[in-house]
Amino acid sequence: MKKFIVIMIAFFTSVANAATVSRVDVTGTKRMDAESVRILADVKVGDNIGDEGANRIAKKLQESGYFSKVAVQMVGNTLKINVAEAPIVNMVTVEGNDEISTDDLKKEIKLAERSAFDESVVGADVSRMLTVYQRKGFFGTKISPKKITLDDNRVNVVYEIKEGHPTYIDSISFSGNEKFSDRTLRGAILSREHRWWRFLSQFDVYDEDRILYDQQLLRQFYLRNGYVDFMVKNAKGTFTPDREYYSVEFVVDEGQKYKIGNVNIDSPFGDVSNEELRDALKMDKGDTYNVDDVESTISELRGVVAEHGYAFINVEPVPTKNDDTHTIDLDFKIQKTNRIYLNSVNILGNVRTFDSVVNQLIPMRAGDPFSLQTIEQGRQRLMRTRYFKDVQMVPSRIADANMMNLDIKVEEQPTGELSGGFGWSNINGFMLDAGITENNFMGRGQTVQLRGSIAQYQKQALFSFTEPFLFGRALSAGFDISYTMYNYKHLGGFGYDRDSLTIAGRLGWQLTDHWTQTMRLSASFDQNYDLQSGGWQEARLYTLGTNLKYYNLDTNFEQNTHTGLVSNFGIAYTGFGGTETFMRYSADTTAMVKFLDDRWQLKTSLDFGYIQTIGDDYVPRVYRYFLGGESLRGFEIAGVGSRNWAYQSYSLGGMWKVNGSTQLNFPIFIPDEYQVKGFVFTDYGILGKPPARENTYHGQPNFIDSGIRTSAGFGIYWNTPMGPMNFSWGWPLHMGKHDRERRFLLSFETQF
Helix, strand or coil: CHHHHHHHHHHHHHHHHCEECCEEEEECCCCCCHHHHHHHHCCCCCCEECHHHHHHHHHHHHHCCCEEEEEEEEECCEEEEEEEECCEEEEEEEECCCCCCHHHHHCCCCCCCCCECCHHHHHHHHHHHHHHHHHCCCCCCEEEEEEEEECCCEEEEEEEEECCCCCEEEEEEEECCCCCCHHHHHHHCCCCCCCHHHCCCCCCECCHHHHHHHHHHHHHHHHHCCCCCCEEEEEEEEECCCCCEEEEEEEEECCCCCEEEEEEEECCCCCCCHHHHHHCCCCCCCCECCHHHHHHHHHHHHHHHHCCCCCCEEEEEEEEEECCCCEEEEEEEEEECCCCEEEEEEEECCCCCCHHHHHHHCCCCCCCECCHHHHHHHHHHHHHCCCEEEEEEEEEECCCCCEEEEEEEEEECCCEEEEEEEEEECCCEEEEEEEEEEEEECCCCEEEEEEEEEECCEEEEEEEEEECCHHHCCCEEEEEEEEEEEEECCCCCCCEEEEEEEEEEEEEEECCCCEEEEEEEEEEEEEEEECCCCEEEEEEEEEEEEEEEEEEEEEECCCCEEEEEEEEEEEEEEECCCCCCEEEEEEEEEEEEEECCCCEEEEEEEEEEEEEECCCCCCCHHHCECCCECCECEECCCCCCCECCCCCCCECCECEEEEEEEEEEEECCCCHHHCEEEEEEEEEEEECCCCHHHHEECCEECECCCCEEEEEEEEEEEEECCEEEEEEEEEEEECCCCCCEECEEEEECCCC
């Protein structure tokens, strides 16, 4: 009862304080007329206005943004509105920004010139710009907006920025991972721990968006290795105690590893044989589940069916998990679909990268049949270039038509890299190496590389340029310019020095999923010093050659073991008016198989080379084949083969060679995360005879030998944080009278 009485008193009090408006007086305006203010206030003669209504009108005028002060009150039957107009923005500028361009920052500024100055809009602008800086890792950035008063009630607005320094990632760690080491997982993501040599890269700067993308990369990595239940429980970055760096931790749940169970293909097309469809499968029963193999199978099945004239199909893989056996049965359902076409493909967000580069990377064009699988394939291709931090494919249906539009929204990221390294190897001695690479030069998808190295026995400078889409086609073209100084006079059995300037052009293309071909045309201008000939000789080599490469490996990234085959086959002609004329044939193949939980690997390799002289042309010693050192462990570098009777320490080389190796890599007692393995090996090789004119020297017969050499030994491989290191001990099993032995071999090379 008391509550009812209070409500009634409040109601009658409100009615008592209200008055009917007979006139609206507006004061304080300078640019705006009184009628415009009345319209903005949404009030007219005859309205019943009390205290609450006056407050509502004042709030509405304030929110319009045109006024800095508003006062509204009823005086008798007159509504009095007094305003102070907000100043007009004359100019908006940004100062103090170096890391982010003014154009990029102005995209976040909503305060426009010739608009009314509004403090709330300025505050929102500052917030958005700070978000941009935080995405770049500049968490200490401060932005202070300044208002400069001009005449005629105008202002200039200046956003003064103090960028500070980027917040780098000090450490990246993982918890919950038992199958893969932290080091392996760090290699699977894009973010990197801060190191001084990464000053041209942004990957070591903390970026929340990149951390989200890293989670996608981790899931893809585990899906490629059979862990279908993998999930990232948490990914967080926390400041270090000194608040100078971020520490990033990924909390993961790996789940169980699954293998392929039964694989079935359900096809509605009777004229497409089961044999053709089964041949398109990229997996067999018992293989480790790999999401890439599933996607490749979908693509292959679509291609097989399309060859029979069925373009409008959908291939849907239906997985069935068997938790008791840790297998996944796959049923590939091929379905007919309605004929829907792409009307347009629109590329958005690429400020730097040309549209043509994106178009070359995606497999769909306007007018093509619409396919979600093809669209996802295009997204994966774009992401693998690492030109972009994020790629989104957004299809939209056109009403009353069998057409779809596709928007490709990309977010770009830095693509430049600085690398450096040091190491030691038998053939180079101590080495320092540095280089700069830009993988998306001028936004055209081109690769430009500048490298240099200084070593005890070799110095080299290289400039390389690659165009991945020559004439807008799937042709890779480029050129290389290199200058190399070989100081081999006192190294092993070489006994020569060589300065070589080489200019080369190349053209390559993909033949199949596993086969590629490259054509190369080069010109080399050499200065050669051979101890045997006793002086410097000029040489010009003009060479045209081609190389076929086959690559098909199944890799366990945790153990760094492989199953598969890698082969190269080459032929080259040197001549065209140069000082040297000969044919060179080469072939090499390496076969590998991993077993016993992928911790063991058996590897065998075979390398063949043959130089064919043309006419009576002579091939100098510096262009022949040599064996020993890393190519035939247990022997000195160039330590086997024929010898000059007067210069017995130096090999004459051979016009052909065959050498190979069989090696068993196995785990030792050190935990896998340290990437240390042991190995046993046997090497073999035959170095052919030198040219016939080398049979004698100053009338005395040379030591000509083309017998087989064999060796065996053991060693330790250590994949250190700075690069791989090999320690090996080898013993010759069959050696010639003048061969030179080296039992211990250490090689170490790094590439940051």
